[in-house]
Amino acid sequence: MQIPFLLDQELPRPHGNRQGLSYGQLGVLLLTYILTQADHRLCAVESWVRQHHQILETTTGWEIRDKDCSDDRLANLLSVLGGSENDALINIETVLGQHLVKAYDLPTDVARCDTTSLSVYHQPQRDHQQVEQALPPPLLHKGHSKDHRPDLLQYRQMLSTLDPVGMPLVSATLTGNGADDPIYFPTWQRLVEIIGHTSFLYIADCKASSWANRAQIDRDGGIYCFPLAMTGNRPDILRDWVLNPPTPVYNIFLPTQVWVETPVCVGFEVPLGSIWVNPQTRTRHNWSERWLVIRSAALAKQQIHGLEQRLGNAEIALRKLISKPGNDTKVLHTKVNAILNRYRVSEYITFKVVQKITYKKVYNSCGRPSADRPYRRVRQIDLRLEFQRVLAEIQIAYTLAGWRLFVTNALTSRLTLEQAVLYYREQWQPEMGFHRFKRGQLPALPIYFQDETRIRGLMFLLTIALRVFTLIEFVVRRQLLKQSKSLAGLYDGNPKRSTTRPTAERLLDAFSGITMYSHRDGSCEITLLNDLQKQILTLMEVPQSLYTFPHLVPT
Known part of the structure; x- marks a missing residue:
């Protein structure tokens, strides 16, 4: 993989008085420690190198001194990596990716891109004289957490991989509160530079499906397939098409299925034209797309089960209100609407509050009442809550369950409806890398660094380690496939x-x-x-x- 050469070539030279291992050699030893020990703590590397000193010198041919792998030197390496100009890391990834594609004859038909968030337990470093509203460090922010921890600071990690084993080609460590959609087109451009052509299929999540991303990729000769974000009028379009399909609906089977089995999906496609105007140059780009309307049986079952569960939970909460409705109509309406919104069933449950007003006779003094005894009338309000399911809307929700909109500019000869389904079912490949970063053999968590440049440097090295793991899997699986063995x-x-x-x-x-x-x-x-x-x-x-x-x- 030429890691020592690439690091030494692109990173700035260390201080002239520094002796011992170069940045590239030090990076290889740290990568070896991470790969074999599943740990990124710098303080433990020195003792590990001392324990394996002879075998490390024998295998590398380097003279490794006692203090070459001290935590100070390793921290300096990460700071140089994370604090170097973006061009340096981009050049390393570009040359490394081009080398791996050529050396291992990697298939370049499909590339994927995805992001995740990694939460840390750090607190923003604030001076005691600063006000409480001071901004956190640039990398660590609170944002939309994919780990369901919005209370923690986080950063985001992007990976772009090659099928069929998820070989990382492009990576980036991003701020925790940024938007994902602006990164997809620059990532595609970097993939084109590494792969060497634009005819690969680019797959990502719905955040990549903006008009600008799709138009620029098509303008530059690329091919994409994205799920569409359900914003604007797209839910209405999907509803109309599902209830009244404009083109024939086809059954979609997996390669391992036969036609007598239940299809894994059904779907149809609608050809449409698209227009995008560049906001800077005011030039217009026209292109043709295929909108794929696909229903996943597994997703439909999951969504129907989720709706039934939410309806049941909402009804349980509403029955508790029936037993103690109170005597204020506005308060009761507020409580009912809060329950319906909490369980997202406002469209599927209707309710009404029946108010009954009575006037109770209350005597002004104690004792047995008599006909001429003075009394007054006290107004009493009795509330009764009634609710029921909207069966028509629930039935429509069942009909719409599992349907998704996808969009592609690929011709049918390049990407059929069945192939689009199969490709998107493999979107777990970048997630496998994220799993290794979070809970696997290449753990980035918990992050022990508070210096953001070191966090960036660590994540860059971890993506190189991920390439090592992926290469091992690719080569072994390819050999087993060629030999038809297990x-x-x-x-x-x-x-x-x-x-x-x-x-x-x-x-x-x-x-x-x-x-x-x-x-x-x-x-x-x-x-x-x-x-x-x-x-x-x-x-x-x-x-x-x-x-x-x-x-x-x-x-």
């Missing part, structure tokens, strides 16, 4: 269980028992490889000579 022995307690899609974590875990022994006479020996380890090395196209001596130092 790999067994990776699962503890079930050695006969086999898979054609092994993960990098399980492949690397198979090598955890290997030890290098150093004898007093200076000779070394390594634990013999078992059959599974030899098979994995063959699939990875890695020579077994890496585990023999004399060892050839890689260049």
Whole structure:
């Protein structure tokens, strides 16, 4: 992957008096620690390097001194990475991506883009003389949290990947309160530079479906497929088309299904023309699109179940109000509307408040009442709450459940309705990288740094580590597919269980028992490889000579 060369070439040179490992070499050692230990704490790297000093020097051919990997030097590396000009990191990613595409013959038919948020427990650093409304640091802000923690500061991470295994090509660490839609077109431009052509299919979420993004991608010769954000008049358009389809509706099956099975989706498409006016140049761009109207059976079941659950919860809350309605009509109306809005069922439940006014006779003094005893009339208000489901609207909601609008400028020969469904079902690929950052083998959380430049530098290194994991999976899975074989022995307690899609974590875990022994006479020996380890090395196209001596130092 040429990581040492790329880092040393693009990063500014260290102080002239600095000795020892270069930024590139230091970056490789930190990446090795993160990959093998699933930890990004800098304070633990020095002792780890000391413990594995001999094997690290043997495999790299570098002279590693005791203080080369101190936490101060590693922090300096992250600060240089995170604080360097954007052009430096972009150049590293561009050259690295072009090299990986060529060296591993990566398919470049489909690229994806997605973002996530990562929450931190930091507090904004404020001077004691500043007012309470002082702004937080530029990177860390409160914003829309995908971890459902709006109370925490966060930053956003963008990944753009290549199918079929989610190989990262473009990444960016963004402020926590920014909008996602402006990043999709510049990301597409960077993908074009790395991949070398514009004929790949660009897939992203609904935030990429703005008129500007779609128009600029089409203007520059790109192909896209996005779900449309349900804003403006689009819900009405979807409702009209679903209730009265303007074109024939087709069943959509997975490649593993047969026609007698229940289709995974149904859908149809509507050709439309689009116009976009560039706000800067006032030039107009016209192009043709296909609006894909697709109903997912699984999504429909999920939405119907969710609606039934919300209706039931709302009715339980309304019945509690019936038992104690109070005596103020306005207050009761406010409470009922709050319940309907909380459970998002205002369209599906109607109610009315029946008011009954009576005048009770109250005597002015105590004792047994008599005919001539003075009394007064006291006005009493009795409220009764009545509600019922709007069955017609609920039935329409069931009919609309599971339907989504997608838009693409691809010709039918390039992207059929069935292919669009299959491609979008694979949108989990960037999410796999986010999972590794949050709860997996490449943890970014919890973030121990409060310096935002170090956070940026760490995330850049983690995306490089993610490339390593993804390359391992891609190469092994491609070899298994070519050989029409599966790999067994990776699962503890079930050695006969086999898979054609092994993960990098399980492949690397198979090598955890290997030890290098150093004898007093200076000779070394390594634990013999078992059959599974030899098979994995063959699939990875890695020579077994890496585990023999004399060892050839890689260049």
